[in-house]
Amino acid sequence: MTIFRNGGVALSSALGGLALAWPGAAQAEELNQAANAWMMTSTALVLFMNIPALALFYGGLVRAKNVLSVMMHCFAITCVISVLWLIYGYSVAFGDGGTQQALWGGLGKAFHAGVGVEAVKSGISETVYSMFQLTFAIITPALVAGGFAERIRFSAVLIFTVVWFTLVYLPLCHWVWGGGWLQTMGFNDFAGGSVVHINAGVAALTAAVMMGRRKGFPHTAFLPHNLTFTYIGAAMLWVGWFGFNGGSAVAANGNAGMAIMATHMAAAGGSLTWMLMEWVRHGKPSVLGIVTGMVAGLGTVTPASGFIGPLGGLIIGLMAGVLCYWATHIIKRKLFIDDSLDVFPVHGVGGIFGTLLTGVFAAPALGGLGYAEGVTMASQVGVQAIGAVTTIGVSVAGSWVAFKAADLLTGLRVNLEQETEGLDLVLHDERGYNLEY
Amino acid sequence: MTIFRNGGVALSSALGGLALAWPGAAQAEELNQAANAWMMTSTALVLFMNIPALALFYGGLVRAKNVLSVMMHCFAITCVISVLWLIYGYSVAFGDGGTQQALWGGLGKAFHAGVGVEAVKSGISETVYSMFQLTFAIITPALVAGGFAERIRFSAVLIFTVVWFTLVYLPLCHWVWGGGWLQTMGFNDFAGGSVVHINAGVAALTAAVMMGRRKGFPHTAFLPHNLTFTYIGAAMLWVGWFGFNGGSAVAANGNAGMAIMATHMAAAGGSLTWMLMEWVRHGKPSVLGIVTGMVAGLGTVTPASGFIGPLGGLIIGLMAGVLCYWATHIIKRKLFIDDSLDVFPVHGVGGIFGTLLTGVFAAPALGGLGYAEGVTMASQVGVQAIGAVTTIGVSVAGSWVAFKAADLLTGLRVNLEQETEGLDLVLHDERGYNLEY
Amino acid sequence: MTIFRNGGVALSSALGGLALAWPGAAQAEELNQAANAWMMTSTALVLFMNIPALALFYGGLVRAKNVLSVMMHCFAITCVISVLWLIYGYSVAFGDGGTQQALWGGLGKAFHAGVGVEAVKSGISETVYSMFQLTFAIITPALVAGGFAERIRFSAVLIFTVVWFTLVYLPLCHWVWGGGWLQTMGFNDFAGGSVVHINAGVAALTAAVMMGRRKGFPHTAFLPHNLTFTYIGAAMLWVGWFGFNGGSAVAANGNAGMAIMATHMAAAGGSLTWMLMEWVRHGKPSVLGIVTGMVAGLGTVTPASGFIGPLGGLIIGLMAGVLCYWATHIIKRKLFIDDSLDVFPVHGVGGIFGTLLTGVFAAPALGGLGYAEGVTMASQVGVQAIGAVTTIGVSVAGSWVAFKAADLLTGLRVNLEQETEGLDLVLHDERGYNLEY
Amino acid sequence: MKFIIAIIKPFKLDEVRRALTILGARGMTVTETRGFGRQKGHTELYRGAEYQVDFLPKLKIELAVPEELADQAVAAIMEAARTGRIGDGKIFVMNLESAYRIRTGESGPEVL
Amino acid sequence: MKFIIAIIKPFKLDEVRRALTILGARGMTVTETRGFGRQKGHTELYRGAEYQVDFLPKLKIELAVPEELADQAVAAIMEAARTGRIGDGKIFVMNLESAYRIRTGESGPEVL
């Protein structure tokens, strides 16, 4: 997202993209209706990735007695973040921070002040720009929900959402995409390898460590109650990711098209290698394995997707499938951390890896689109590492505060008997299925 | 939909929209390909709202033995309305009615006569214009299906569909959007608060009263057989609504973007207040509650969505969640009307409320986009009331005729034993699930 | 797809379409961003048709013990074809074959060589062009999976995919859409009546004959384990088909809009006649019936969709519902061929019929868009027949080779006990549902 | 004590439960089953082909009662579950040697 | 009369039913259950981790028969349900004191 939209300009004209101005000057821009059409579509696709896609993906993985609780997380997070975004989120992330621009966007656009029907930013309606970004702000905490699934109190989820969005998501988003210091430094995260994936993965790991394991872990098999849902969710994620990465070009041009193709190839690659890992090591390939490999491929290619070619995407995906497979194995079977739905080993590890590789596969020799002037592969990888480490640090600290706040205010976990009974009945007076009649 | 597309022109240029001509002059217009792209996408999104979204939303709410019957309603209605639309629907609603334009569009465009590949209307291909409108004509009777679910005969649904489409939907559609008298009067219904939501809600209520209650109502709990389906359907509706309201701008410009943002905020607001109502009154928030609040927020904001800002959308949503919650309670628990899936209290009440509020929140002081020349808030609200009352009147009368016709021709209800056995086996020789093997 | 995009040019300007050049000259073209936006959307829609739509449609039809295996087929095929496409598929199908252009596109674009961010083909980014075509290459073998469902080994599916894609899909795709001999001859297949539907139907029939029947066929009822999934999949297919046929215009103009409308009407028509057939012959209409009729209508109208009007689409659909109903009956009940999910009678028969009718309904007298210069209805139908017969021949031969290869390498079928136990457990160590807890 | 197993049509559950409650039964256990018997199964359509489905959905009620209530319980179920049409179901009565309440460890007819 | 409970492998249902029908049984009731026994459950994969699933899907057939048919019924089930591999299941026979047909109120072996 960064370089083509708000940042370095050297490359953008070479790509035949729009001339993209700095936020402050946005009002003078002309609306590119084709880009606007594509970005509205992308916004719909990314919202779709959270509800219903992620809700299905996660919902299918938990036991039947907790399916609604997990889906509720995704939904409530969507609502809460949307309201906060309107009140201050958009402004803090994408407002004009003036002298403090390196750190935050200020409150000048709180309540979307000044963002009228005719406002244009980066060539598209500013409302569309804001909506597209909002969907990213929604899905990131929703991804974290995989780490605390099957044992958290619903009120704790709400508190976590508010605190974490404010302390962790908004600063990182501004620094990387809103004109903040990481962006200025040349950190490249096309569609959220750091802001979304590392961030969510680390927060989920923090949650898992703070909350402790589910009753029965690691001996009991917590079998997915409905792998067909997980599959459907995964398929929708794949499709939605065209909007996630393709939309991050903020244009309906070749950059968007290339990002989609690289994204697609990474998904295919990650799926195949995870599948092969299982085939070799367990004798059989599984549906859960192939779709998890897909997510690994997609999460890993995300930061790179707008800077590389399709072959680069494929290779990143192939590596991601292997790497995240092992990471999952280690977290679950060696470290015995109960990150319920494996958010860290898939999104966190994939995100870190992809953020670094972004500096590598941008090389023209590897089919990439090249570096900004004066930048070498080594220097770019260095900057990428700074971005990744920053994200990890902020996410660990902020997540700890957010979950601690929830713990103090309402308690983090349900008690053991409630956990056994299932969160759906205990917290929501509902059951997912009543198939008897 | 109205003012920006066909009607009052004062505002449209201020909004930087296209110059929109009266239908008769449409052929001379130039095609805006970006708008065309967005409108094809919107058309897909709105069809998606009916099948599978509404089918899932409704299907999940009924008992397992009736799930297919409800889904069949949505599907068969889609097919029947599509054929009627081609034969005469489009012409009656959007044709050039000449001297009778205030009342109907005539039959000049029956069988889509004269609507060639190159025909343009409101800046987009006339086929696309027609398809987009068709999806609205489809979802409206499908919404009504929630009122008669779990006890109606399938043949009665088909008869109702044909009669009601002709007597109720087409006239209202023409009056409000096709250049009819309500539109001329300045009635504002951006995306269907009256034509779709009041209309469907009132028809469902009429059906519920005419058919009587399901066996066991109100003592037996008719628990949703699959809340995960209802959730998935709800999520898809939210996403699809971007096409519903955003597409009603008939443009890929800032008006569409702003409509999407207002729509989104209303969904979030309605969800949160319904959830809070439950939390306060029952001690627990439910998944069914939050998604129902979402529908309430979306239905209520629909008529206003193109005239207001995001804060207006949020406030409308917040109010809708509370209001529709109470309306549902009263209909079910005080009046003991068995509107099976609460169509009236959610869509009907929300639609009425939203249609009136459209006159209020258009005020620039409230973040709205303003009134047409010479119009005040009071006068606009007055016109809005006329539109709402007209819709209610036409819908009650026409629905009564439609259901009466079905009753006389084939009978409305299955018998008690069939109702207990379930409509899927009795009417379709099928069962939704055979999970045993 | 053919005539408007790459082939005969007579018509395209009459339609106000873009001036479309021969592939070789593509680089000089200007990017139409609106078309690009629509084509990215269409690409997402067609991918969506395979996963999750087709996976749901097929998955719901099999028994619960095989649901994952069928979904796995769709997913793994997606991954494998994507990788092959990048390596050589795109080049063979759409590269510049030079003197051998009549037969294949050569290997000049292997690994997407030369397809940069700025490359434009037919007015859209070449990456988008390629991705859109890739989704067709994916869904075609996935459709074949309906023919061998519930008894094939997973490794056999992978082998079949690689061989069949190379020997059958790529040549046909090039001949019809990539500038090959059938296209040069004037064969018209707008969106895949031959390349996709005849082709997949014939391959499925070949598979069914080669593999033999499932245990219990034809006496045992293999009831769909989850008709709600089949329904959801069908609904998604309908919506996705707007991208399939509408996207085949490779433009966001009236041609796309008209294709969508004709497509939609065919879906409605096929649904209604299949439903009526059941009502008349069995006394009840079924959900499975109406959605199967929909697929029949859509498959049949596909080759014609860009050459006809909406009334033509409706008529084709109405006929398809009846024809495919009978074809299904005959294959299953007279010939006792166990084409598990009826791919041949629906897609194969519909595709053949539609390919021929394309020559008929293009007639302006029938609401069609006319013939290329010097072509009559009779001559066009003749060319259509050549295309259909060619497709059948290539598909039978190539499918036989592909399945034979799989048989020799790993064996085609699981053994009887495995078949009874179910492929999910036997091949993937998983079960679709664990709803107990 | 007696152990009564009743196979009934699913939609009769409410009536049977009510009848047994009136009689004083304070507990029962219900399981979904599929029954095969004289009642013909329904037809299911599958794309134009028709199939006979032999097994019909039934509910099985298991009810432990004190000796002296057994006959009345049988009679009550019989009446409440009857539609008079084929497939109404069967009642089987067996001897129950002992019964325990897990919560308290008590045994004998009083736990029922 | 006897009440026969047979736990079998799910895919043997058709054969068992056929065998019993030939013998003259005109009804039976089938329930899905999960069995735990000597047969080892299958492994399920979960993202690289493997889990042993102990409970296996089984079907329970309940069949009431007149005294004199009991042995033949047991033999018929035994033969039809056998694969010879571990996990084929068990047959339990208990005494059935009375049986009623709900539809008619009749009782005794003739209702079976």
Add this chain to the structure above:
Amino acid sequence: MKFIIAIIKPFKLDEVRRALTILGARGMTVTETRGFGRQKGHTELYRGAEYQVDFLPKLKIELAVPEELADQAVAAIMEAARTGRIGDGKIFVMNLESAYRIRTGESGPEVL
């Protein structure tokens, strides 16, 4: 031999199975059921209306044991399944006349 039917709270299955395994039981059959008893069902929300759901999910364990193990098995289940709160369930014991292993055709207590 005895045929033991235990109705328990679903989440107690693991403990019950473990207790029985320790005792030497090498097989059992488990079925999902719904129970109606003294324990009140939960409330379900439905758009602002509240409904009482009477039938609660329970598991039924069926266990055939040799005569001499019956009492210990009952005691083991009782202890493992107890939470001390209402709804813990019941255990019913009946006489089992014969038992067969399908795989081998053997019969008698040794097949259990």
